[in-house]
Amino acid sequence: MARITASVYTSHVPAIGAALDLGKTHEPYWQPVFKGYEYSKQWMKENKPDVIFLVYNDHATAFSLDIIPTFAIGTAAEYQPADEGWGPRPVPKVIGHPELASHIAQSVIQQDFDLTIVNKMDVDHGLTVPLSLMCGEQDPVKGAWPCPVIPFAVNVVQYPVPSGRRCFNLGQAIRKAVESYDEDLKVHIWGTGGMSHQLQGPRAGLINKDFDNRFLDLLETNPAAAADIPHIDYVREAGSEGIELVMWLIARGAMADVAGGPLPKVKHRFFHVPASNTAVGHLILEN
């Protein structure tokens, strides 16, 4: 049977993608950010998954105001990096896993999560920046990501976004779905976005290290408490775009301890301010 072996949490700041793509990784501004992912790249090589279930949000890229799914799961064979206005990132296309994705969709819908199934979409920095951070730079044509990826997009753009509790429960449903898949697959689940940041208005640039580090603490040992944080607290404490952190709760809800198993092992934790407008947080948990 398939099983979730680890979860990864990371910010997906677009400027990190730009720094990678424009060869700025050795600038003093960016060095501490990429240093925080040195361990992670090694860990990825030593713990190569068969599939990554990658929770992210679309930033008005694949989904305009014409259609806004709360939860969208990609069941396509492949996805192209999107042109977000600066031209597409020079990274490999993303290969999907239609069979496992469809299986998860079917199982999770039958567990009363009202997913939207998507077979055609481009993927933006929300999905590709975490892949670059964790897998290192790849040639867009000759290179490839290490394994298939199932994109799972969460609406955090137009309010109301799903609650942290809903996301945490969804993670549990995803774990059940993965474990009911016959093939023997090691699956990673990644939660991306955050940490504290605000991109709009006179309050832009807000950072809250205390909130972020408390959130990381809770994620390690008491995710149910993190799931209880109401939307308004993210806005007030972590900035209007800090709400992206609810996506981390989907990944966290899929870990074994939530279903009565032992606490996950903390393999890596990293926090740095700033990358562009954002506090970068990163955590690797193993079942």
Add this chain to the structure above:
Amino acid sequence: MARITASVYTSHVPAIGAALDLGKTHEPYWQPVFKGYEYSKQWMKENKPDVIFLVYNDHATAFSLDIIPTFAIGTAAEYQPADEGWGPRPVPKVIGHPELASHIAQSVIQQDFDLTIVNKMDVDHGLTVPLSLMCGEQDPVKGAWPCPVIPFAVNVVQYPVPSGRRCFNLGQAIRKAVESYDEDLKVHIWGTGGMSHQLQGPRAGLINKDFDNRFLDLLETNPAAAADIPHIDYVREAGSEGIELVMWLIARGAMADVAGGPLPKVKHRFFHVPASNTAVGHLILEN
């Protein structure tokens, strides 16, 4: 405050639309069908709602395989009748109610239903045939439907469709949402599709009067029992397309008795076989 004053249930057979549009309503084949809606048209005039919340399914019209929302709510200002391959039906465009629709979306998402919000879509026979049946024929240009309509599309095309229980619970969430809207509005909720029919394979043409009439009985007095019918029973007993009946449970779940009020008044009930491939069922319940 807004409130749900009545619910309407009706099949939405495309051939009924064609019969109306091609002036066949007085043919002996069609007369009994339209006779069953004589009362309803009068009732609509005497009980004109301010808004109709119209639950239907898209039949591979607005939604291709590119994107399949389980539940999609229309928050647009208007919707055009779709060209389903025969040319668009000659009926008026559908005027939306963006304010109430957005309010319901916001409330229902916060009650843990993972809606997809849609601002651009054409509406097919699933939505326009019930309007024609209940409101009578309207000139496509000079005519108009009697009030704004909120389209609510349910995936019943690609399995898994939402369970009857999920739909019934959703109806309850919609009732709460409507009742938290400040403006004084009389809202109808309509559930459409069904009854028994199968449009595919050697078993096409299946009709099950007993199942259908039992379903109508349950809908009147014991909707919670109807909500317990599993998907496979619809397929086996009511034909592969009979699964559309789960949409009736959304409308039924929004009635007052489900929240502890008195049973609704049965204003009208009608059943006829056939319209094209389908058993036509129709019910009007008042709170």
Add this chain to the structure above:
Amino acid sequence: MALDKPYKDVPGTTIFDADQSRKGYWLNQFCMSLMKAENRERFKKDERAYLDEWAMSEEQKQAVLARDLNRCIALGGNIYFLAKIGATDGKSFQQMAGSMTGMSEEEYRNMMINGGRDPKWGRS
């Protein structure tokens, strides 16, 4: 264990699930294209040439050319998508549904007028 799929054993019936959807993706997307009048015209003018614009299997193309809806469904087609072919041909939903039953158009129509197919059909 894999997901339970009890709908696999219903006689004369193919449930359009994710597996079917994946198989029939391009067949169904071709059908969707027929919702535009200009595409219906182009298809009618040269069916084969129009079909060759789509990443469909040769089997799927042959099934469309033959208007063999049962075959189309076996190859991943869904009836609501396939209905766009019938609409292009000027056929009604009843003609399409009937064509899959092995009955003549009149036989099927009469069966429906007489109350439709018995729900016990095909059961043991």
Add this chain to the structure above:
Amino acid sequence: MALDKPYKDVPGTTIFDADQSRKGYWLNQFCMSLMKAENRERFKKDERAYLDEWAMSEEQKQAVLARDLNRCIALGGNIYFLAKIGATDGKSFQQMAGSMTGMSEEEYRNMMINGGRDPKWGRS
């Protein structure tokens, strides 16, 4: 009672909810169009003419021409949509965000390097 909207009282912050989304529909859809290289070219060539192709209010068009992002947001714009204008101008997200704060680009950048804006900012 209406829905509770506690996010209305957060200083210097506009939450993009259904009301804002309705107000900003065409402004945001215009922004989406800038994801295509040929549209970015056409917009750069004659901004006013390109804007006039969209059902935006004059106020919205003026706010775009002035690159007044705060004004755009007040008129229903959302930052992820508006970012497409910045991308077309070759601006980074940091330049865009900074432009809304009344700070110079350097001041904003330094504030971020020094740990960002205090979360207690604007609170009583």
